[in-house]
Amino acid sequence: MSKKLAFNPYMPSYEYVPDGEPHIFGDRVYVYGSHDRFNGLNFCLNNYVCWSAPINDLGNWKYEGVIYRREQDPKAPGLKIINTMCAPDMVQGNDGRYYLYYFIGGEKMISVAVCDTPAGKYEFYGFVKYKDGTPIGKKGGPLQFDPGVFKDDDGRLYLYSGFGFKANPIILQGSRSTTEGPMWFELDPHDMLTVISGDDIHYLDVYARGKAKGTPYEKHPFAEASSMRKFNGKYYFIYSSLNSHNLCYAVSDKPTSGFQFGGVLVSCGDIGLPGVNDIRHAHNFTGNTHGSLIELNGKYYVFYHRHSNRKQSSRQACAEQIKFIDGKFIQAEMTSCGLNDGPLPGRGTYPSYIACNLWGKRGTRFYSMIPLTKRGYPYLTQDGKDRNSGEDQYITNLADQSVVGYKYFDLTNTKEISLCIKGKARGVIEILNEEKGNPVATINITPTKEKQQFIVSINVKGVCPLYFKYKGKGRFSLYSLSFNN
Secondary structure (H helix, E strand, C coil): CCCCCCCCCCCCCCCCCCCCEEEEECCEEEEECCCCCCCCCCCCCCCEEEEEEECCCCCCCEEEEEEECHHHCCCCCCCCCCCCECCCEEEECCCCCEEEEECECCCCCCEEEEECCCCCCCEEEEECECCCCCECCCCCCCCCCCCEEEECCCCCEEEEECCCCCCCHHHHCCCCCCCCCCEEEEECCCCCCEECCCCCCEECCCCEHHHHCCCCCCCCCEEEEEEEEEECCEEEEEEEECCCCEEEEEEECCCCCCCEEEEEEEECCCECECCCCCCCCCCCCECCCCCEEEEECCEEEEEEEEEECCEEEEEEEEEEEEEEECCEEECECCCCCHHHCCCEECCEEEEHHHCCEEEECCECCECCCCCCCCCCCCEEECCCCCCCCCCCCEEEEECCCCEEEEEEEECCCCCEEEEEEEECCEEEEEEECCCCCCCCEEEEECCEEEEEEEEEECCCCCEEEEEEEEEEECCEEEEEEEEEC
16 A cells, blocks of 8 residues: 655644644554644644554544543633643553643643543543642642653653743743743652652753853753653753744753753754744744654654744644754754655645745744734635634735745656636746746736636756745735646
């Protein structure tokens, strides 16, 4: 059976699952994340769902359904709009069952649910607690947030948590942020709940804003999104920095100390890659990101999320293969082909939303919870409200000097490119096979009230990116691109 093509985002375009934590059980990869509502007023408004794929077919993702509902938590605060279900993580216990660790805003505790299978119906299990029964987060320490859970090869169990932003009153709700770095707790693997590392707060050597100055963490202090992985006997702590658009990592020989800053894994705007120095000149519109790493068949992949709909709360799951050389990860670039492990073939039709680069005449911006103005900025969106079917996300508001980019296509046998467009635009679309190169073809477009195909011959051989740059008047929407041999 042939494998299904993989691209970014790797879930259907109507699905908004950010903060992805990938885990391998048996012959499948399972992804656990929070669950945004399209155009939601806040992050993480929907219940937890799970998606999985065969380890040898990473384009073939299956919806496992809702695995846990907010109302199952006995302490979930009533005001859902600000007390949302934040990023979870999952681990298999020594008893063979699966434990989901999560945080609901307003609780200020880390909750746990349990299930007999990786993606079944989880049931509430309890709160992570000290030996005296007091839940962590209830002794006046920094805010517990976005738990990462890790079981070592020796069966010992660790929980990581923390929130390094100091100016977010909606999330903090009276708690203080951590100025030291992420917290860690060793838990009793027999009950998966009880802290056995003592009542004191223990900090990882991954510095937040309070201690990062003058250290290798200064440009990338810890902010949130704790996740631990182990490769080749080394411990890799993954986190989102105060820059928010990037995932970073630190590495140690131990799971609780000795961590040294390693570098950036990925930025959801490619910031930090050659020629991409800041938010305004990012290769995509940015916001926060959260994710982790897995190793499959000797290859490594970083999971993260991107943003759509002109704001931070419509986030989508993405992943990239990442180079791992002599114990060090090399920053991955955003691509359209993602988990495909190679370029997409230059034949057939692709939805426009697999674009990995997008900017307008005014560059890009870091999204907030308030929708960015449409003036000068193209964006990804969908028709209708939040739902669980109807794969129709597309790119809209493409105006003069807008650029849509895709990486990578194999155009060896491609003779024509066709764009499906609708809108009031009149001008020319230049097709480039490098960001700042000369056009290899141009398409003249005219206003159309219905979707219309605009076709051009092309003579580009080999693997390359494709950039579509519009010059003209008016605006249009791009729905798909097709390749004819």
